[in-house]
Amino acid sequence: MKKKLFKPLAASLLSFTLLAGSFTPAFNNESNQTAEAALPKTAAKVTVNEVVDGDTIKVTYKGKKETVRMILIDTPETKHPDKCVQLYGPEATAYTKKYLLDKKKTVSIELDKDSRDQYGRLLAYVYVNETMFNELLLQNGLAKITVFEPNTKYLEKLKAVEAKAKKNKVGIWSSTNAANGGCAPVKKPAPAPSPKPAPKPAPPKKESFKNCTELRKKYPDGVKKGHPAYDAKHDRDKDGWACEKS
Structure with missing residues (x-):
């Protein structure tokens, strides 16, 4: 009697297993999940109004106009009152403008422990879509690591990025002069063209009369x-x- 009951039960279990194996649960798009996971939950969307230089931008954040200084990085100077325009400074500024002023991209900022510096600027990690822009500047040799405690949340990660840029001699790491903050060559204005001398009037045509x-x-x-x-x-x-x- 037990044997007869076992066979139908085994068959039922087998059918259930096959049915379960053919069932695929519905999930959200995997790429969207990855993208959402890459952007910290504490990051807030901003509108970029102006790029001051490579590491400083002006934004609208929570309805207010704010100046944002990127954390853990320092790009070469372009507007410092006591310093020259440094090598790769203009390139860093141009790179920041290219990415952060692109209206097709979403820009967000993430604050760390100290949210403002002595000048009242917001201190933040900046994200373009889901990519940290602070990291991109280091990756392309357009910035150096600069630490101001206690904002060190991503310090180890960014140190690794900087080390790779150094190894590959990218951007400021391509020469000792650039790495030491050397001045960019000053472009001399093109000399004004010399005025062309006024053409001499043609001599009057000689007239000849017989008498x-x-x-x-x-x-x-x-x-x-x-x-x-x-x-x-x-x-x-x-x-x-x-x-x-x-």
Whole structure:
């Protein structure tokens, strides 16, 4: 009797197993899950209004106009009152403008323990879509690690990125001068083109007359020396007038 009951039960279990194996539960798109996981939950969306330089931007955050200084990085100077424009400073600024002023991209910021510096600027990690922009600047050799305690949440991660850029001699790490904050060459303004001299007027075309009778048909009073029609042979008294009326 037990054997007879076992076979139908085993068959039922087998059918259930096969059915369960063919069932695929519905999940959200995997790429969306990954993207959401990459952006910290504490990050807040902002609107970028202006790029001051490579590591400083002006944004609208929670309805207020704010200046944001990126944490743990320092790009070469371009506007420091006491320093020259440093090598790779203009490139860092251009790179930040290219990415953060692109209206097609979503920009967010994440604060750390100290949210503001002594100047009242927000201190933040900046994200373009789901990628940390602070990291991109280091990766491309357009910034160095700069630590201001206690904002060190991603310090070890960013140190590794900087080390790789150094190894590959990217950007500021491509020369000792750039790595030490050397000044970018000053572009001399192109010399103004020299004014072209005014063209000399063409000399008047010489006129020739057979005699004074012919000359007076056109110039009844005769002509003075220097006139195109003056000819010494018509100036018999050598007074500087040819064919004048006597």
